Amino acid sequence: MKIASIVTIRKELRHLNKEELLELCLRLGRFKKENKALLTYLLFEAHDEDGYIESVKTTLDELFEGINTDSYFYMKKTIRKILRQIRTYSKYSNKKTTEVELLLYFCERLNELNPSIHRNRTLSNLYLRQIESLKKKIAVLHEDLQFDYNMQLNDLSKI
Template structure:
């Protein structure tokens, strides 16, 4: 089956009535939790701009609190699992400042919960890669935001 291009889908959507569009969007939201979350954040981001960041931070907090970090192997698996949640959430936002904020928050939580005490190469590399992603995102932001975020990165390093 050949899936049409995004431009073709957009053209086909323009022919639908408002009721048909609403039905189609609700059907899409039923398919996955990610679609539902994306729709929720898009509908509410004008009224509450920090809703997305706060919700993801809360989810990350819960994940870090229940993670077992006693042994390096389990800590590595927990950190990788939490990073996967973070990456899923980052796909929902196109705002680079929000993405940088969440990546830095993830790194701060790794420091807070003392993941680096294990000196495991996978954990250390995961931390460095996330810092690198944050630096890359921050370099494309406004100068004021760059200085705020760079201060946080210096504290992490």
């Protein structure tokens, strides 16, 4: 089966009535957890971006509390899992500010971990890559937002 392009799909969707669109969306949500999560975001959380960011931060807090700090190996696995979650949540939002805020929060939480991530080269490098990524993402935002986020980023860099 050849997969159709987005343009073709959009044209075909325009020909469907409301009931058929509803059925397609529900069927799409049944197949993959990501599809259901995206539909949840679009239907319930897209109108309140600040509330969405706070709910994601709460989820991240729970994941950070569950980190096994007995071994750096287990810490690395969990931290990478958290980073994948952040990328997924950012992808749903499609707003650069949401991604920047979540990554800043991620870096803050990494600095608070005990034992320190800076004693492990892999985790320290992961942290530094996120800082560099944040610098690039902040550079494309509006000037006022750049100033605010750069202040937070400088606070993180001093640690």
